[in-house]
Amino acid sequence: MKKRGPLFALLMSITLLLSGCSSLTVLDPKGPAARTLSDTIIFSIFMMVGILAVVYVLYIYMLVKYRARKSNEGYEPPHDEGSKLLEITWTIIPIIIVIILSVVTVKSTIAVENVPEGYEDQEPLVIYASTSNWKWHFSYPEQGIETVNYVNLPTNRAIEFRMYSYGPITSLWIPQLAGQKYAMSDMVTKINMVADVPGSYMGKNANFSGEGFAHMDFEALAMPAAEFEEWVEDVKANEKDLTEEQFDDLLVTPHVGRMSFSSTHLEFSPPPEDGHHSNGHTDHQDKKQKFPEPATSEEEVEFDGEPNVEPDTSNEDSTHNNHEGH
Amino acid sequence: MKWDEFFVTGEPLIYGAMVSIVLVSLAIVVGLTYFKKWGYLWKEWLTTVDHKKIGVMYILAALIMLFRGGVDAIMMRAQTSMPDMKFLDGQHYNEIFTTHGVIMILFMAMPFIFGLMNVIIPLQIGARDVAFPRLNAISFWLFFAGAMLFNISFVIGGSPDAGWSAYFPLAGPELSPHVGNNYYSLSIQISGIGTLMTGVNFIVTILKMRAPGMTLMKMPMFTWSVLITSVIIIFAFPVLTIALLLMMLDRQFGTQFFTMQNGGMDMLWANLFWVWGHPEVYIVVLPAFGIFSEIISTFARKNLYGYTSMVLSMLVISALSFIVWAHHFYTMGQGAMVNGFFSITTMAIAVPTGVKIFNWLFTLHRGRIQFTTPMLYSLAFIPIFTIGGVTGVMLAMASADYQYHNTMFLVAHFHYVLIPGTVFAVIAGFHYWFPKVFGFRLNERKGKTAFWFIIISFNVTFFPLFFLGLQGMTRRMYTYSEETGFGPLNMLSMVGAIGLTIGFILLVYNIYWSTRYEPRDKTGDPWDGRSLEWSIPSPAPVYNFAVVPEIKQRDEYWFAKKEKRSLFDKKIEKIHMPSNSGKPFVLGIAFFFLGFFVVFSWWSLAIPAGLAVLIIMATMSFDRDHGYYIPAEEVAQTEKKLRGDTV
Numbered sequence: 001m002k003k004r005g006p007l008f009a010l011l012m013s014i015t016l017l018l019s020g021c022s023s024l025t026v027l028d029p030k031g032p033a034a035r036t037l038s039d040t041i042i043f044s045i046f047m048m049v050g051i052l053a054v055v056y057v058l059y060i061y062m063l064v065k066y067r068a069r070k071s072n073e074g075y076e077p078p079h080d081e082g083s084k085l086l087e088i089t090w091t092i093i094p095i096i097i098v099i100i101l102s103v104v105t106v107k108s109t110i111a112v113e114n115v116p117e118g119y120e121d122q123e124p125l126v127i128y129a130s131t132s133n134w135k136w137h138f139s140y141p142e143q144g145i146e147t148v149n150y151v152n153l154p155t156n157r158a159i160e161f162r163m164y165s166y167g168p169i170t171s172l173w174i175p176q177l178a179g180q181k182y183a184m185s186d187m188v189t190k191i192n193m194v195a196d197v198p199g200s201y202m203g204k205n206a207n208f209s210g211e212g213f214a215h216m217d218f219e220a221l222a223m224p225a226a227e228f229e230e231w232v233e234d235v236k237a238n239e240k241d242l243t244e245e246q247f248d249d250l251l252v253t254p255h256v257g258r259m260s261f262s263s264t265h266l267e268f269s270p271p272p273e274d275g276h277h278s279n280g281h282t283d284h285q286d287k288k289q290k291f292p293e294p295a296t297s298e299e300e301v302e303f304d305g306e307p308n309v310e311p312d313t314s315n316e317d318s319t320h321n322n323h324e325g326h
Numbered sequence: 327m328k329w330d331e332f333f334v335t336g337e338p339l340i341y342g343a344m345v346s347i348v349l350v351s352l353a354i355v356v357g358l359t360y361f362k363k364w365g366y367l368w369k370e371w372l373t374t375v376d377h378k379k380i381g382v383m384y385i386l387a388a389l390i391m392l393f394r395g396g397v398d399a400i401m402m403r404a405q406t407s408m409p410d411m412k413f414l415d416g417q418h419y420n421e422i423f424t425t426h427g428v429i430m431i432l433f434m435a436m437p438f439i440f441g442l443m444n445v446i447i448p449l450q451i452g453a454r455d456v457a458f459p460r461l462n463a464i465s466f467w468l469f470f471a472g473a474m475l476f477n478i479s480f481v482i483g484g485s486p487d488a489g490w491s492a493y494f495p496l497a498g499p500e501l502s503p504h505v506g507n508n509y510y511s512l513s514i515q516i517s518g519i520g521t522l523m524t525g526v527n528f529i530v531t532i533l534k535m536r537a538p539g540m541t542l543m544k545m546p547m548f549t550w551s552v553l554i555t556s557v558i559i560i561f562a563f564p565v566l567t568i569a570l571l572l573m574m575l576d577r578q579f580g581t582q583f584f585t586m587q588n589g590g591m592d593m594l595w596a597n598l599f600w601v602w603g604h605p606e607v608y609i610v611v612l613p614a615f616g617i618f619s620e621i622i623s624t625f626a627r628k629n630l631y632g633y634t635s636m637v638l639s640m641l642v643i644s645a646l647s648f649i650v651w652a653h654h655f656y657t658m659g660q661g662a663m664v665n666g667f668f669s670i671t672t673m674a675i676a677v678p679t680g681v682k683i684f685n686w687l688f689t690l691h692r693g694r695i696q697f698t699t700p701m702l703y704s705l706a707f708i709p710i711f712t713i714g715g716v717t718g719v720m721l722a723m724a725s726a727d728y729q730y731h732n733t734m735f736l737v738a739h740f741h742y743v744l745i746p747g748t749v750f751a752v753i754a755g756f757h758y759w760f761p762k763v764f765g766f767r768l769n770e771r772k773g774k775t776a777f778w779f780i781i782i783s784f785n786v787t788f789f790p791l792f793f794l795g796l797q798g799m800t801r802r803m804y805t806y807s808e809e810t811g812f813g814p815l816n817m818l819s820m821v822g823a824i825g826l827t828i829g830f831i832l833l834v835y836n837i838y839w840s841t842r843y844e845p846r847d848k849t850g851d852p853w854d855g856r857s858l859e860w861s862i863p864s865p866a867p868v869y870n871f872a873v874v875p876e877i878k879q880r881d882e883y884w885f886a887k888k889e890k891r892s893l894f895d896k897k898i899e900k901i902h903m904p905s906n907s908g909k910p911f912v913l914g915i916a917f918f919f920l921g922f923f924v925v926f927s928w929w930s931l932a933i934p935a936g937l938a939v940l941i942i943m944a945t946m947s948f949d950r951d952h953g954y955y956i957p958a959e960e961v962a963q964t965e966k967k968l969r970g971d972t973v
Contacts, residue, residue, distance in 0.1 A: 023811060025798040026729045040726045048716035055683060055712050062690040063705065066626070067697070077693045082632035082685070090684040091635075094677045101673055101723060106666040108725035113662045168496035169592060171657060171732060175798045179728020182658045184593065185495065185586040189659030202810075206732040208489050208802040210496055211416045 134212035384441030427490025452537025467914025472517025525559030551616025614751030626693030639678030714742030735795025783825025
């Protein structure tokens, strides 16, 4: 009768869960940070299904038992003010559930805000991730290289992304490695992650940032440390330096494909970190004046729409360091 | 500025819309002239201060906006139904999801609720009007002026395109130089002032104008919910007023509150927006709880279970609603402790909400449940809203939200809260109170057909979005590639959206059909109701209550019926009523033009319009109209006509 809608939804959810769990990116983590989040989510789903079950059973019972029908035509329902005991029960039990969930939340939030367990003794690899008009700039200060619209990561190494923006608020999200966080123009935010399985993962901007937002994805490729070193050397040897002029040009271009450089923009356009914060005169903020008006014409969007390649960790030399991919 | 900059050009869809706007306007003008209805329109509607008529106008406007927002929704679903769809471009899609959000929340959900409030609250508390009838008319016309201003944006100048939350710096002058977001700040500002006045009006009405004997704890639950909502309004809306003012200064006067340069802080906007925006969620959902309480107890044929805890839970929700806003940006890097605090306050809202769910379930206990159309919507609300509620708890967990934030999971969640919570409530309330206003019921059979379409299609539309979110699909993406695998579930969602459209068309068809063919209700109490609004004839006379009843207990009318006593055995006396006034309508028009000129920064026109606003307000403040009296004999006659000869 009445419950067909939700029942249908429930059935559908079960079918989908059974058939396609592996396609649910968020529940298919490839690193400890995302695994913590995935475990938290699955735990909360079980709790919530329990709550739903209680409500649904009561609901169906009430509707079936107390519906109006011929046989109870003259029945006059009683006046019922309520029961203190029952009302206290369904206040206390949810409070207990909320307390349990709060403990899980605070613990897991602290866990993902820090270097993942087991990697605390490592000095994290710092990568600055900044955005401008629908593209990503990844700077590796340690390695002295910079990439656009793709990022390569060594596996089993603590990585610290530091995000900021040359324009609207964006959000860095690599769902299989860690949750997202905003990149804003006047502060630097941080995400910790470790990739413990080599592979190619979808990364994207999760926060709406204007016309070209839908195309603002990038590939995050996790590879063994040795291979990563090889790639760094290759970029350093074969790519040009990033000049300030070229970077300014890049900032005003709405979309570009993949690029690699053998130096970073951090020297001439430092991130808005402590000391550079919101005094209105930093280099970083000057750059923002060069930020273009969003394109209003129908110009063809050029972006790296190629599907992420399947991870192939054995021979990984040419596919990822060809700049200007498109 | 050239004409082709003034009108939006180059979009076949918008040309179509322009043509249809012109045709509909012409049809209205010609129709009014042909049927000689201009005088009727002016006297009975445009100048009315009768709360019931103002309520009807709110509801009519809200229904129109439901379809405008619905067309936006269908276009979005169509664009994302398949990978690499070429139906809309990025810019057009951005405008559509922005206007969809603004219209559905501010110009559909709120006015629909205000409409029901206006119609019912004075009737439920035994009053003859609201406390400030003319202010009420001003509130309506300001809302209407704001809504119209917002709606013309897509043909004149271009719609806002930075999302309904209009985050800076994207919505700022550097990145959105065109007038779209000027429309956003001004139209919401104008209707927001009206909303704030409605809040004041209803607080005073409910506190000061209850029938003798009706203490606070004897009020019907809908009245309680509106009282609490009004309190939230007067605390939350001033924040929006100031935020929108700062937005306008930033965009049009070169200030730097939210900019990227010169010390502006983009997150300040996000904070101000959500300090208003989160309580706003409860402004649209608490009255819905009130509506469901009325309907469920009426059709379970029992008094509401746990009245006191129902009131307490709403009070707790209203207090908590102001300390959860930061959950909208867990991901802005505010640290584990701040996130933890807001997680706990957010999850805590589930506790009072759960209390309400169980109280409704136990209202059914030992009842005799009648499955009328309004009851079907109220019953469907319980399981569907519970899904929305538990996913809300999941989103409230800060760490997990790092994965859901900005994804389709979030979109699914808030549609699972707002559609059963608000849309089902206003539709249920619409079916339930329709006979009180118009004197006949909507057809039950047709109503139920529409119900099943809406309920099933709703789940088909929005349930897949939970999975799309977990697959990594972010919201507000106008396109995606085949490899993402988002295609099939989006297609399923599109199928649901078509079903929803059919459901809503059936609902409107039912209004048309019932107006023509449904038998008229002579009793004034077609559902065998419990609260005072059912004790007077339908449609309710202009003065509502010929004799103000005295209240001794909750559901007084129900007990009076059972004990076969009359609530109205006192003598009929002359009744004082407020006179109609054309000034609120004219003020609305003046505000519309003021807003329109400011949108385009045409100061030489905006200044006279602003002066006109001030002059109208000044003349109103010197008005010496103290209303009029309806003589006792006339009241007696009207009552006799409406009730047969019972009085």
